[in-house]
Amino acid sequence: MSDETPSGIPSHRPLPSVDMPLLRDHVRQTRRRSVLAGSVLLAVGLVAAALAWWRADDGTAPSASPAPAEAALPVPVEVGFTPPVDAGPAPLDGGAAATPSAPLRVEPTEVPGGTRTTHAFGQALGFRPALTNAGLEGREADAVTVALTDVMDFRRCRPEHQMTVERDADGRAQRFEYRASITHIYEAVRRDDRWIGRRVDVPVERLRRARGGVVQNSLGGALEQAGLGRSMVGTFVDTFDGRFDFNTETRGGDTFRVLVDEERIGDHSLGFGTVWAIEYRSQRRGLLQAFWVETRPGEGDFHDETGRAVHGGWLRTPLRFDHISSPFNPRRMHPVLRRIMPHNGIDYAAGVGVPVWAAGDGTVTFAGERGANGNLVSLRHDGGYESFYAHLSRFAPGLAAGRPVRQRQLIGYVGSTGRSTGPHLHFGLKRNGRFVDPGRELNGPGRALPAAQMARFRSQMARLRGELASIELPDVQAATDRETPAPSDATPRDEGGMD
Ligand SMILES: [Zn+2]
Numbered sequence: 001m002s003d004e005t006p007s008g009i010p011s012h013r014p015l016p017s018v019d020m021p022l023l024r025d026h027v028r029q030t031r032r033r034s035v036l037a038g039s040v041l042l043a044v045g046l047v048a049a050a051l052a053w054w055r056a057d058d059g060t061a062p063s064a065s066p067a068p069a070e071a072a073l074p075v076p077v078e079v080g081f082t083p084p085v086d087a088g089p090a091p092l093d094g095g096a097a098a099t100p101s102a103p104l105r106v107e108p109t110e111v112p113g114g115t116r117t118t119h120a121f122g123q124a125l126g127f128r129p130a131l132t133n134a135g136l137e138g139r140e141a142d143a144v145t146v147a148l149t150d151v152m153d154f155r156r157c158r159p160e161h162q163m164t165v166e167r168d169a170d171g172r173a174q175r176f177e178y179r180a181s182i183t184h185i186y187e188a189v190r191r192d193d194r195w196i197g198r199r200v201d202v203p204v205e206r207l208r209r210a211r212g213g214v215v216q217n218s219l220g221g222a223l224e225q226a227g228l229g230r231s232m233v234g235t236f237v238d239t240f241d242g243r244f245d246f247n248t249e250t251r252g253g254d255t256f257r258v259l260v261d262e263e264r265i266g267d268h269s270l271g272f273g274t275v276w277a278i279e280y281r282s283q284r285r286g287l288l289q290a291f292w293v294e295t296r297p298g299e300g301d302f303h304d305e306t307g308r309a310v311h312g313g314w315l316r317t318p319l320r321f322d323h324i325s326s327p328f329n330p331r332r333m334h335p336v337l338r339r340i341m342p343h344n345g346i347d348y349a350a351g352v353g354v355p356v357w358a359a360g361d362g363t364v365t366f367a368g369e370r371g372a373n374g375n376l377v378s379l380r381h382d383g384g385y386e387s388f389y390a391h392l393s394r395f396a397p398g399l400a401a402g403r404p405v406r407q408r409q410l411i412g413y414v415g416s417t418g419r420s421t422g423p424h425l426h427f428g429l430k431r432n433g434r435f436v437d438p439g440r441e442l443n444g445p446g447r448a449l450p451a452a453q454m455a456r457f458r459s460q461m462a463r464l465r466g467e468l469a470s471i472e473l474p475d476v477q478a479a480t481d482r483e484t485p486a487p488s489d490a491t492p493r494d495e496g497g498m499d
Contacts, residue, residue, distance in 0.1 A: 114168040121161040127154040134163045136173055140195075144176050147188040147197035152178065153397075182265050205264045206273060212257040212471040219250060220322075225474075228258060228272070231320035231354075235275055238317045239290045239302045239310055241439075244282060255281045257471045259464060277464040278302075289468070291461050293449065296406075301446075307457050309446030315407055316442045318357045318389065318427060319414065321348035325424055328437035336421070344435040345388065345428030352393050352423045354414040358405040359387045359427075359442070367399045367411075373426070374418025377411050387438075388428035391420045 108115040117135055124130035127148075131141035148154075158180070166175040177200075178186040185200040213226040220230040236256070237246050261273040280288045290302035290310055301309045326332070326347035334341040362381040370376045375392040377399065393415025405411060416423045429438040449457055 108167075111166065114166060114174070115171075116164060116166045118162055118164045120159060121157050121163060122159050124157075127157060130157065130163065131176070134165055134176075136165060136176070140173050143195040144188045144197070147195040148178070148186055149197075151197040151199055152180075152186045156180065182268055183270065202265055204270065206261040207264060208276070208467075209260050209262045209272075210257070210467060210471045211260070212255065212473045214473055215250060215254040215256070216252055219246065219254075219256070222256065226256075226258075228260070230322065231350075232258070232272075232275075233322070234317055234320045234348075236278060236280060239278060240280060240288050241310075241316065244280065244285050244288055249282060249284050251283045254283060255473055257468045257473075259467055274300075277468055279468050289465070291457075291464050293453075293457065293460075303446075303449065303457065305461065307449040307454055309448075314442040315357055315359045316438065317348060318359045318387075319348060319350055319354055319425055321350045321354075321425070323349050325349040325422075328439060336419070342435070345390075345426050346438055347424045347426050349422070349424045350414045352413070352415055354425075355410050356389050356392065356412045356414060356425055357408045358411050359429075359438075360385070360407045362387070362405055364399060364401050364403045364405060364411075366401055367395055369417070372419035374420060375412065375415060376418075379405060379411075384432040386430040386433075388426070388430075390426035390428070391415055391417050391424060393417065393423075 108117045119130075119134040121130050122133065124133050128141050128145050131144055132138070136144060162177075162179040164175075164177040164179070165173055166177075168174050172190075174190050176188045176195075180186075183202050183204070185202060186197065187200050188195045188197040211226045211228055213222040215222045219236060220233045223232045224230055233246075240246075257277075257279040259276040259278075261276070263270040263273045274292060274294070276292045278290055282288065290304055292300055293303050293309075294300040301315075303309055324346060326343055328346050329343045331340055332343040333339070334343075356377075358379055360379075360381045362379040362385075364377065365380045365386065366376060366378040368376065373388075373390040375390075375395065377389045377392065377395065379387045379389075381387065389412060391414075392412035395412045396410045399405075399411055414423055414425050420426075427438055429436055429441055431441060
């Protein structure tokens with residue numbers, strides 16, 4: 001007999017709502033039969049064989065027992081949650097139950113017309129056990145599980161997530177809320193005898209922020225000082241690429257201004273969203289400006305003052321990065337393999353988990369693990385192009401070969417999988433089957449806005465320029481030596497970033 005029940009269900013699968021007394025009786029009966037059979041054999045005189053058989057049987061009988069009990073159970077609820085061990089009736093052998101560690105409990109608080117209780121998901125071994133920990137009774141827990149099955153992904157439950165149960169004055173549960181984060185909230189509400197589940201729409205407020213600063217030591221440092229964060233270096237480098245080289249032309253005393261949306265829920269800041277306009281005033285190159293033109297909510301491109309897209313329709317850097325750790329180089333000495341090997345892409349150093357976006361509209365051709373590339377995504381685009389994103393820590397949910405993607409759509413997260421010495425994105429590009437330098441290739445003259453959109457663009461630009469001009473710069477001492485290049489965050493550094 002194996003670890004599987006006769007119905008073929010592996011025994012580590014949770015058995016929903018197996019009734020303990022019933023199961024114990026069954027185990028007891030099984031044992032009684034074993035003992036009886038053992039006695040008969042003893043009587044025949046096969047003492048040694050009987051003992052051996054009885055021991056073996058004693059070990060296997062309990063694992064076979066849940067199956068008959070299962071027939072009497074309500075239809076098992078398939079919740080798609082695969083806990084590491086059996087969450088249900090563990091103590092088949094009558095031993096101590098593996099008690100799930102006590103969930104965080106908050107005493108019921110009085111609310112108009114009833115009470116509300118909040119619990120952490122804690123160490124519950126599945127969604128349904130968590131519901132019973134939170135105080136829902138068996139039937140309610142089943143109904144809530146069913147109501148939320150297609151609404152939320154139970155595999156993403158985490159110990160710190162909060163569950164709230166609201167009861168009416170009679171103590172009947174009326175509403176269940178699952179709060180994974182400030183933006184990810186799910187609820188199930190009782191309607192007569194049914195429970196209806198849905199994702200709660202959390203309105204995100206967008207507040208326009210106007211920030212500026214003076215470069216003293218580095219652009220990243222100045223951005224940080226202005227409360228924008230270093231990751232915005234990438235936006236500057238990317239947007240003004242081809243017009244300004246942040247590696248060699250940055251000088252102390254250069255200034256920048258940014259108009260950006262801060263996304264908030266109540267008093268809680270979620271971070272920065274769309275950058276509407278950026279400006280860099282270089283002592284070497286003069287004034288650089290770019291203005292965001294939204295094509296679809298959350299999508300678009302920067303345009304220069306003539307209405308030309310700065311990226312030629314591509315997202316040249318498909319993430320917010322810290323610095324380039326290895327440029328495209330057909331004759332690179334490989335830092336680990338110590339031989340000349342082409343570096344067929346650009347390595348962008350960034351933290352694990354930083355979102356990676358599709359560089360352009362296209363179709364997923366591959367999403368999976370592939371040798372030294374680690375977790376790899378490749379996309380096919382119009383014009384004979386294919387783009388590659390390697391070493392990802394994980395993929396965007398639902399990403400699969402054959403699926404269409406749009407520019408700036410999330411495809412995965414920065415990681416260090418495959419042959420990699422640290423977290424970075426390897427971004428590669430093929431044109432007609434040959435690797436090309438994405439830095440050069442995607443920097444061609446951008447698409448001009450259609451003539452019909454120019455009038456609107458001009459008035460929008462005038463307004464944004466007015467807003468930019470009104471940003472006051474902090475009164476800092478400009479760098480003393482204006483000819484000393486400020487160390488730039490965009491400097492390519494050899495940090496052993498690989499392939
Ligand atoms: Zn690379």
